[in-house]
Amino acid sequence: MNTSFQRLPSLSASFPAHNEEDNVEAMLESLLESLPQLAERFEIIVVDDGSRDRTYERASAFAERDPRIRVIRHDVNRGYGAAVWTGLAAGTMDHAFFTDGDRQFEISQLADLIPLIEDYDVVVGYRQNRQDNFVRIANAHAWNWLIRTLLHVPVRDVDCAFKLFRRDVLRDLHIASGGAMFSAELLARLVARGARIVEVPVRHLPRERGTSSGGNPRVIARAFRELFALYGELRA
Ligand SMILES: Nc1nc2c(ncn2[C@@H]2O[C@H](COP(=O)(O)OP(=O)(O)O)[C@@H](O)[C@H]2O)c(=O)[nH]1
Numbered sequence: 001m002n003t004s005f006q007r008l009p010s011l012s013a014s015f016p017a018h019n020e021e022d023n024v025e026a027m028l029e030s031l032l033e034s035l036p037q038l039a040e041r042f043e044i045i046v047v048d049d050g051s052r053d054r055t056y057e058r059a060s061a062f063a064e065r066d067p068r069i070r071v072i073r074h075d076v077n078r079g080y081g082a083a084v085w086t087g088l089a090a091g092t093m094d095h096a097f098f099t100d101g102d103r104q105f106e107i108s109q110l111a112d113l114i115p116l117i118e119d120y121d122v123v124v125g126y127r128q129n130r131q132d133n134f135v136r137i138a139n140a141h142a143w144n145w146l147i148r149t150l151l152h153v154p155v156r157d158v159d160c161a162f163k164l165f166r167r168d169v170l171r172d173l174h175i176a177s178g179g180a181m182f183s184a185e186l187l188a189r190l191v192a193r194g195a196r197i198v199e200v201p202v203r204h205l206p207r208e209r210g211t212s213s214g215g216n217p218r219v220i221a222r223a224f225r226e227l228f229a230l231y232g233e234l235r236a
């Protein structure tokens with residue numbers, strides 16, 4: 001019996017992948033290794049966001065070997081938030097988890113989030129030892145402050161890509177931000193509907209393969225456009 005969840009009854013785990021051909025198979029392997037200990041039933045959803053490399057082909061070939069894995073493809077690159085949302089929305093299980101597809105998190109640490117999802121609707125990680133350069137970390141401090149101040153999102157690491165939800169708290173949500181503002185908008189809308197949110201520390205690993213795009217000026221500019229749009233909407 002699952003009185004205190006050690007293993008979830010059912011879990012959808014998803015990740016976005018944009019040009020992650022050198023990570024996608026190892027990502028799937030680590031999910032397949034950890035999830036059986038974490039959930040009685042699970043499904044894995046890969047969202048290929050218009051990659052120009054062989055991410056989709058590699059993910060699809062891997063998925064053919066295991067019916068629990070599904071690959072969804074955006075024909076064109078729509079952005080981080082759009083891809084995460086596609087993955088969350090496609091899930092059918094009672095709990096939903098998403099992370100990044102670049103292997104900067106340890107899937108086995110989901111074990112630290114699971115016991116809390118009984119008493120909370122959302123369990124979010126925060127990176128204890130963030131493996132990014134000084135500029136990225138300074139920008140993230142400013143961004144987190146802005147999001148806490150403008151949107152009243154009560155977490156210290158808004159963008160940490162290690163989040164677990166009860167499925168019902170996501171029902172009928174509408175998220176407009178398709179870019180990096182996605183996590184802030186998602187949390188702001190969950191706060192607005194009274195969701196109970198708790199934070200858990202998680203380890204962050206350096207990116208070994210592929211390239212990071214989270215600090216690109218275009219990504220940042222889009223996040224600000226989306227922030228102002230949401231702020232305007234919430235104030236109106
Ligand atoms: N959907 C989508 N995902 C992206 C995009 N850029 C990066 N990602 C994915 O989002 C995750 C985090 O991206 P990354 O560039 O490492 O951002 P960082 O960790 O903030 O530097 C990875 O799984 C990427 O494959 C994008 O334009 N669209």
Ligand SMILES: [Mg+2]
Pocket residue numbers: 100102104207212214
């Ligand atoms: Mg990354």
